[in-house]
Amino acid sequence: xxxxxxxxxxxxxxxxxxxxxxxxxxxxxxxxxxxxxxxxxxxxxxxxxxxxxxxxxxxxxxxxxxxxxxxxxxxxxxxxxxxxxxxxxxxxxxxxxxxxxxxxxxxxxxxxxxxxxxxxxxxxxxxxxxxxxxxxxxxxxxxxxxxxxxxxxxxxxxxxxxxxxxxxxxxxxxxxxxxxxxxxxxxxxxxxxxxxxxxxxxxxxxxxxxxxxxxxxxxxxxxxxxxxxxxx
Numbered sequence: 649x650x651x652x653x654x655x656x657x658x659x660x661x662x663x664x665x666x667x668x669x670x671x672x673x674x675x676x677x678x679x680x681x682x683x684x685x686x687x688x689x690x691x692x693x694x695x696x697x698x699x700x701x702x703x704x705x706x707x708x709x710x711x712x713x714x715x716x717x718x719x720x721x722x723x724x725x726x727x728x729x730x731x732x733x734x735x736x737x738x739x740x741x742x743x744x745x746x747x748x749x750x751x752x753x754x755x756x757x758x759x760x761x762x763x764x765x766x767x768x769x770x771x772x773x774x775x776x777x778x779x780x781x782x783x784x785x786x787x788x789x790x791x792x793x794x795x796x797x798x799x800x801x802x803x804x805x806x807x808x809x810x811x812x813x814x815x816x817x818x819x820x821x822x823x824x825x826x827x828x829x830x831x832x833x834x835x836x837x838x839x840x841x842x843x844x845x846x847x848x849x850x851x852x853x854x855x856x857x858x859x860x861x862x863x864x865x866x867x868x869x870x871x872x873x874x875x876x877x878x879x880x
Contacts, residue, residue, distance in 0.1 A: 698803035757849025
């Protein structure tokens, strides 16, 4: 069966997962992680992709982005992936592939899943047992949104701005949101949709997306459609 193209539509948020091949480490030290952030900044700006959130784990990374043009996202990810592998292999004296195939992605309904996806990303290091609190992890966008540091290349979403009327209010509200965590069903839905490539949202949202693209946006029942019986 032919592989479906990725579901990518401009103006909608996309959650992305990029994994190391065979679960191998993709970051050996802080220089590698900083190199990845530099590449994300350079190529997101070059391709007009708004990066809202990120986390760099040992053997994978997550991004929450909104592309502004049809091919902006794949072009950005291709450039970042190739450039990073070249520098990583050179620094560490290795050859060959680094990634586990293509990046995985899903298009999400903004109102229902955007802030949940940000929290999902921030809480990855906590779930992995690397830190006790999201604020303790240096290589995520959590620090930017809670006032710990500034990542000026990130694009805060309107839903983040709506959390408060002042920077302090927004930072406190977002920190509380992450501290509260997300529902297990939301967490599982984000993981499943990203790994499968189907759109994530309410029925009406998904149906509306289908009107914008010939690519199927949700899983359909296996097998051929059952033919209708015609009475004689």
